[in-house]
Structure formats: structure tokens, C-alpha cells
Amino acid sequence: MSTLGLLRNSRRVLTGLCGRPNTFFGxxxxxxxxxxxxxxxxxxMDFKGSSIPSSMKKLVVTKLSQHFRDAVxxxxxxxxxxxxxxxxxxxxxxxxxxxxxNYSAGRYDPTVKPPFDAGFEGIGEVxxxxxxxxxxxxxxxxxxxxxxxxxxxxxxxxxKKALPVPAVKPEYLTLLVSGATAHVALQRLGDLAKGxxxxxxxxxxxxxxxxxxxxxxxxxxxxxxxxxxxxAGFLKTIGCDRPINYxxxxxxxxxxxxxxxxxxxxxxxxxxxxxxSAVNNLAVKGRLIVIGFISGYxxxxxxxxxxxxxLPAKLxxxxxxxxxxxxxxxxxxxxxxxxxxxxxxAEGRLVCEVDAGDIDPEGRFVGLESxxxxxxxxxxxxxxxxxxxxxxxHVDSKL
Numbered sequence: 001m002s003t004l005g006l007l008r009n010s011r012r013v014l015t016g017l018c019g020r021p022n023t024f025f026g027x028x029x030x031x032x033x034x035x036x037x038x039x040x041x042x043x044x045m046d047f048k049g050s051s052i053p054s055s056m057k058k059l060v061v062t063k064l065s066q067h068f069r070d071a072v073x074x075x076x077x078x079x080x081x082x083x084x085x086x087x088x089x090x091x092x093x094x095x096x097x098x099x100x101x102n103y104s105a106g107r108y109d110p111t112v113k114p115p116f117d118a119g120f121e122g123i124g125e126v127x128x129x130x131x132x133x134x135x136x137x138x139x140x141x142x143x144x145x146x147x148x149x150x151x152x153x154x155x156x157x158x159x160k161k162a163l164p165v166p167a168v169k170p171e172y173l174t175l176l177v178s179g180a181t182a183h184v185a186l187q188r189l190g191d192l193a194k195g196x197x198x199x200x201x202x203x204x205x206x207x208x209x210x211x212x213x214x215x216x217x218x219x220x221x222x223x224x225x226x227x228x229x230x231x232a233g234f235l236k237t238i239g240c241d242r243p244i245n246y247x248x249x250x251x252x253x254x255x256x257x258x259x260x261x262x263x264x265x266x267x268x269x270x271x272x273x274x275x276x277s278a279v280n281n282l283a284v285k286g287r288l289i290v291i292g293f294i295s296g297y298x299x300x301x302x303x304x305x306x307x308x309x310x311l312p313a314k315l316x317x318x319x320x321x322x323x324x325x326x327x328x329x330x331x332x333x334x335x336x337x338x339x340x341x342x343x344x345x346a347e348g349r350l351v352c353e354v355d356a357g358d359i360d361p362e363g364r365f366v367g368l369e370s371x372x373x374x375x376x377x378x379x380x381x382x383x384x385x386x387x388x389x390x391x392x393x394h395v396d397s398k399l
């Protein structure tokens with residue numbers, strides 16, 4: 001008998017025993033959850049009429065390299081089965097991060113050797129789950145997650161890493177890594193005070209857009225660097241007081257001329273000469289938060305040179321500080337940060353700009369094959385906001 005046949009037959013049995021389908025020996029079945037979790041015995045049915053395929057596509061790091069196309073292979077593999085406390089998520093959107101190539105280069109954990117799954121964040125629907133997981137979720141629930149293996153049509157996610165969302169919208173995806181990095185870093189390390197001047201580098205990017213907005217919410221004057229007049233225009237719409245197009249203006253000279261007192265807080269993700277300019281223009285007691293150094297990620301070392309030899313003296317002279325931030329070290333702040341940002345978004349107070357590749361010559365980023373283009377697009381500096389890929393799983397019924 002098929003799974004759906006079993007479910008229908010069970011309903012007929014209950015009706016025969018008690019005369020009504022929604023009661024069983026006086027117990028209201030509508031308000032009481034079944035002890036036997038039938039969804040656990042039907043991992044491969046989404047209960048909406050479409051079966052889960054027997055195979056899927058995913059991106060796997062097969063060779064360590066900072067060149068994403070060389071490191072990552074598109075493979076066809078069996079759809080995984082969720083364990084007792086897991087969810088099986090059909091991914092609808094996945095997020096692209098600058099750190100994707102750090103991961104493919106093996107820079108975060110040298111003990112992990114290929115092959116391993118790629119991708120950090122996804123959003124979609126629950127299509128299967130384990131028995132323990134069913135106490136908190138059910139098939140059809142909409143969830144987002146921050147965890148390994150997101151670049152796949154289906155991903156098994158532990159319940160503890162899943163986040164319920166109101167809708168499968170890419171805007172929620174922007175909050176998982178990019179938004180949370182800006183929100184937690186500025187709250188925990190920025191010590192922002194009303195009236196201070198904040199510099200955000202790569203301000204029109206995935207995380208920069210949020211740093212601009214959170215700094216404005218704190219009552220600060222915000223300066224943002226970008227690479228085009230189009231991006232400068234976008235920055236003005238989200239509250240940036242002084243966008244600087246570094247391709248047409250000299251960043252160091254502009255900061256010296258327009259902000260002679262210095263910059264109180266820098267949210268820095270570029271590295272190299274941009275880092276040096278930020279250090280040189282720190283105010284007394286200034287704080288520079290390093291959340292990345294994207295200019296060096298595609299090099300063999302992952303770094304671009306900075307003038308570190310003079311750094312101790314420059315910091316001492318101004319009682320300034322350089323502070324590093326890596327989101328996985330702040331897990332205690334993560335869920336509250338997401339809750340706060342989702343509330344701001346729901347109230348219309350937070351812009352979550354998504355770039356799905358509409359201006360790319362080859363079109364929107366749709367399907368896992370387009371992840372390669374999306375990574376190239378971001379590293380070419382073309383994106384405005386968070387780069388996302390729409391995942392379109394194929395249907396190959398196993399029922």
C-alpha cells in the first residue's frame with residue numbers, strides 16, 4: 001500500500017471506531033498531536049502532491065583552491081535522509097559570500113580535506129524530518145539556516161541550526177550572515193555613540209548595506225566607500241551621508257580633507273590600501289573592526305599587504321584599536337540579532353537589498369550551475385546588495 005493510501009486507510013479506521021474522523025474514544029484529534037509521527041516514515045513525500053526526487057545536484061569542494069571554479073565541482077548525488085533531529089530542506093535560495101573561496105581554499109579549518117560540501121546559507125521548505133524534529137517543525141514549514149552544504153538542491157539541517165521565517169523570500173536570506181555580521185559586530189565591538197563618524201568600506205555590498213543602516217540607527221554620521229556612481233546613489237537611499245566612489249575620488253585625501261578630526265569607527269572588509277587609509281584616519285580612541293579583507297582572498301596567501309610595521313605606533317598615538325570579528329565566535333548573540341533584524345524588516349525600517357544578477361549579461365542567477373557566475377560577479381564588484389542564487393530543483397520521482 002502506498003504512503004498516502006496508508007494515511008487514508010488510517011483515517012477510515014478511526015471513523016469506523018468512533019463514528020467521526022476527528023475524535024477517538026472522546027479525544028479531539030484536531031487539537032492533539034499524534035504520538036506516531038507519520039512524516040518520519042515518509043521522508044520522501046512533501047505532502048503537497050509532488051514527490052522528492054531520488055537524486056539531486058550539489059556543489060562539492062574536490063580540490064583546495066582560492067579559485068572557486070577550480071575547487072568546486074557540480075555533482076549528482078542521492079537525496080539525503082534526515083536523521084532523528086534533522087530537517088530535510090528543499091532550498092529555494094542560497095546566499096553567496098566572499099568567504100566562499102576562503103572555504104574552498106581550506107583556510108578556515110586546515111584539518112578538513114576534500115571532498116566536502118560548499119555553501120553557508122539557504123532558505124526553503126521542510127520536505128522531510130526526523131521523529132524528534134517533528135516536535136518543533138512539520139512538513140511545509142519555511143525555514144532559513146546558516147550551516148555547511150547550502151549549495152545543494154536539498155540539504156539536511158539539524159533543528160538547532162534552523163530558523164523559522166514568515167516566507168521563503170531572499171530578503172530573509174540576507175540577514176543570516178551579512179546582516180548578522182554587521183549587527184553583532186557593531187553592537188559588540190563598535191561601541192557606537194550618537195554623533196560619531198562611522199566609515200563603512202564596500203558599503204553597497206552584502207554586509208556593508210547593513211552596517212550603513214545600523215550606524216544611522218545609532219545616530220551616527222556615515223561615510224561609505226563604493227566603486228560606482230550607481231552604488232553611491234543606492235547608498236544615499238539607505239541613509240549614507242557621504243558616499244565615496246573610490247574610482248573617481250581619492251579615499252585617503254577625501255578623508256583627510258573632509259574629516260580632519262578622524263573617523264570614530266571603521267567597519268572594514270576590503271584590506272590592503274583601504275585598511276591603511278582607515279588606520280591613518282582614525283580619531284582619538286577610534287575603533288577599526290576587521291570583518292574581512294576581500295581584496296586578498298583570490299591570492300595564494302589570502303592576504304594583501306598592509307603597513308603593519310607602523311601599526312603599533314599609530315594605535316598608541318591615538319589610543320585607538322583594531323578589532324577582529326568572525327561571526328561563528330558570537331553564537332550567543334546570533335538568534336537575538338536575527339530576531340531584532342527580522343522585526344526591523346517587518347516594520348519597514350530595514351532595507352535588505354538583493355542582487356540576483358539581473359544586470360549580468362547571462363541573466364539572473366538560477367540553478368546551482370549559476371553559483372559560479374554569481375561568485376565571479378561579486379568578485380568583479382558588480383553587485384549592489386547581497387548576491388543570491390535561486391535554486392530550481394529538478395523532479396525525478398522515486399515513488
